[in-house]
Structure formats: structure tokens, C-alpha cells
Amino acid sequence: MHQPSLPHLQGQDPSVAGLVEAEARRQFEKIRLIASENYVSPAVLEATGSVLTNKYSEGYAGRRYYEGQQNVDPLEQLAIERARTLFGAEHANVQPYSGSPANLAVYATFLEPGDTVLGLSLPMGGHLTHGWTVSATGKWFNAVRYEVRRDTGRVDMDQVRELALKERPKLIWCGGTALPRTIDFPAFAEIARECGAVLAADIAHIAGLVAGGAHPSPVGHADVVTTTTHKTLRGPRGAMILTTDEHAKAVDRAVFPGLQGGPHNHTTAAIAVALAEAARPDFADYARAIVANAVALADALLERGYDLVSGGTDNHLILIDLTNKGVAGKPAARALDEAGIELNYNAVPFDPRKPFDPSGLRLGTAAITTRGLTPDLMPRVAEWFDEVVVAAGKGDTTVADRVAAEIRDLMAAYPMPGWAPLG
Known part of the structure; x- marks a missing residue:
């Protein structure tokens, strides 16, 4: 149930209400790494x-x-x-x-x-x-x-x-x-x-x-x-x-x-x-935490052999070239989404592949930082990421369900602003 609930929308248009509720649950259950997305506060909502x-x-x-x-x-x-x-x-x-x-x-x-x-x-x-x-x-x-x-x-x-x-x-x-x-x-x-x-x-x-x-x-x-x-x-x-x-x-x-x-x-x-x-002092802490998470995630991905454009990050964003992993960006992104990790496929500099089927992935840490994830969790995120990408390269679809369940268990402990599941 959406918190606060949507009684008028549910009564007048249950189809739209159902989709809103489904989207809220999707955002709650996934590790959202799309660099251009975040969670707003209940006041902004x-x-x-x-x-x-x-x-x-x-x-x-x-x-x-x-x-x-x-x-x-x-x-x-x-x-x-x-x-x-x-x-x-x-x-x-x-x-x-x-x-x-x-x-x-x-x-x-x-x-x-x-x-x-x-x-x-x-x-x-x-x-x-x-x-x-x-x-x-x-x-x-x-x-x-x-x-x-x-x-x-x-x-x-x-x-x-x-x-x-x-x-x-x-x-x-x-x-x-x-x-x-x-x-x-x-x-x-x-x-x-x-x-x-x-x-x-x-x-x-x-x-x-x-x-x-x-x-x-x-x-x-x-x-x-x-x-x-x-x-x-x-x-x-x-x-x-x-x-x-x-x-x-x-x-x-x-x-x-x-x-x-x-x-x-x-x-x-x-x-x-x-x-x-x-403008509040805690937002400065939040901004620094975004970067700390990105650096920690980048380091964990580098340890697993991923090729990061520029070798790392100074901000919230990581750009990965998957060429050395034997899988293109689009199938990797889709496999990761199925496994509960949301990001986007993206061209990398001097990419030999086409824009709609590029070599890379783009991810960012603003949304997961809003949820409260910290640098010590980034190696675990990188581990899940690697499991799914390796499986996608092999055409193996058996990993996604297990990883998605493990991610749901993790994210249940980190509140989502403006929404909470019942029960």
C-alpha cells in the first residue's frame, strides 16, 4: 500500500492506482543505479x-x-x-x-x-x-x-x-x-x-x-x-x-x-x-556520501576486472566498458534489471558498437545513498553485479531470480522516502 494511501485514485481509476503502487514497490525492492534518478523527500512529493x-x-x-x-x-x-x-x-x-x-x-x-x-x-x-x-x-x-x-x-x-x-x-x-x-x-x-x-x-x-x-x-x-x-x-x-x-x-x-x-x-x-x-548541513554529508559510495563501488568493480572509463570516478557516476567481459551493454543491462539492479546501457568513448547496442553501462550512486547504503556494502553490490554480467555473457538466466531475492532482502532494511510496504 502506498503511504500515504491513494483512496481517490484507487476508487476512480484502479488501473492507474495499481501501476503507481507497482512502481513504488519496484523502486523499493531494487538497487537503483541509474545516474539521473533519485528519491525525493515526502515534502517534495x-x-x-x-x-x-x-x-x-x-x-x-x-x-x-x-x-x-x-x-x-x-x-x-x-x-x-x-x-x-x-x-x-x-x-x-x-x-x-x-x-x-x-x-x-x-x-x-x-x-x-x-x-x-x-x-x-x-x-x-x-x-x-x-x-x-x-x-x-x-x-x-x-x-x-x-x-x-x-x-x-x-x-x-x-x-x-x-x-x-x-x-x-x-x-x-x-x-x-x-x-x-x-x-x-x-x-x-x-x-x-x-x-x-x-x-x-x-x-x-x-x-x-x-x-x-x-x-x-x-x-x-x-x-x-x-x-x-x-x-x-x-x-x-x-x-x-x-x-x-x-x-x-x-x-x-x-x-x-x-x-x-x-x-x-x-x-x-x-x-x-x-x-x-x-541548504541544510546534512545535505553536505549526503553529497560527500554519494561520492564515497561511487568511489567504493568503482574500486570493487576494478578488483573484479571491469574496465572503467577514466579508471574510476570523482563524482556520482561510473562508466563501464564491457568489451573485455564478452557481453554488450544492452543485454547486460536487461539481465541486471531482471536481477534487481537498475541502470542503463550507454556508449563509451570511441565505441565501435551502435548507440542502441553499445559496449557500456552507466551507473550512479545518488539513489542508493538516499536509501542509506554505505561504502562497506559496495563490494557486495559489485559481487551481485559481476555474477549477473558473467551469467549474461554465458546466456545463463538462472542467476537473476536468486540475486533479485537477495537484493529484496537487503533493500527491505533501507527505508524509501514517501512509501513503505504493509506487513
């Missing part, structure tokens, strides 16, 4: 499901196109002030619906169609919206892409500088979706200044680590910072843009009316709650 979803608030505080904003305006201002304070930014926009629209707003602020943008290649760990071919950002703009080094698996800063000076981009992206190492924001800022580009930092994955002091901050180095709010920051599925006062009005105009209509007020409320939680 309540704000997300509040009556604020009934209200339309096109515009900004004090400049709305609808009446009845007496509560929404101070709510949005509260979220803005909490974001500014937490990250030390001069200006924050909390209205973007998600990370991709937030990134599109950066383009709309600083570029015209056809302008040159420099970003990390998607197969190297970048994001679709950093100028990849199938994205609108790769079609509407002249996208130039840098890579990681073959020998280290780390961003090739020499290549970034060389391309920046040669191509003279108007915008440079740093950050990505599969980068297990610390982002050198000062080095990117120096290159951007040298070629006269705007520097945008996409910290969607590491925002919680930045807020908790477990990763350096881009604020003060990047002209604009984008982030989602639902990964390591442990908030709802939304996004924010942080920038300087110089660019504040242009960024706001790009979000509305440039790209979006009315903000999702229930999400804004939940973002405000999550930002307050992230």
Missing part, C-alpha cells in the same frame, strides 16, 4: 502533488497575464532566492520545464541560427542539446565537438582550446551526461575568454554535489549555468538557469515568452522545498 497544479501563471512575479497570483508570486520568488543563495548566483530562473528546454533557452539568449557552438560529443559523454546531430541544436547551429582522450578517458582540454581558437564559437558547453571526472571550470573559462565565447556549464548531473560542496562550482567561471533539479539535487523533475545580472533579462525573455508558456507551479514549489533541503 507533497508539493509536487499539490493544488498548485490548478493555477496558470504565465509571465513572471509582478508581471503575470492572469489574476490570482497572490500566492504563486511569493512562491516563485522564494524558489529564486533559495537558488541564488544555495549556488551563490546573481540571478536564477526556476521556470524551465526540464533540462533540454533550459539548454535551448541558452541558445535563444546568446545565439542566432547558424552560429557556431562547441560542445562535448555525445558518444564521449556529452548531451544531445550540446550540438549533437539528431538534436535541433545540431541542426540549427554549426556544431563543433570536442572529445575525451583515448589514453585517459578525460576531456582533452588541449583539443578544446585548439578547436575554440580555430572555430571561434559564440558558445562553449562544458558538462555532460556520462562524465565520471571533475569538470575543470576555470580552464574552460580561460578558453572561452581567449576566443570571446560565452561559457555555459551544464551541471544537471552534479548540481547536488556542487550544492553540497562535493564538486567545484561553475558559478563565477561560467556566464550561464543550467541544471535539472531531479538528479543529485534530489528535487522534482524540473530545471533552473543561473546567470549573472548582466544576462538576467535576456535569459528570462528566452524562457518566457521565447520558449515556454505558463510555469508548472507545483514543480516550482517542489523545487523550493528541495533547495531548502539542500
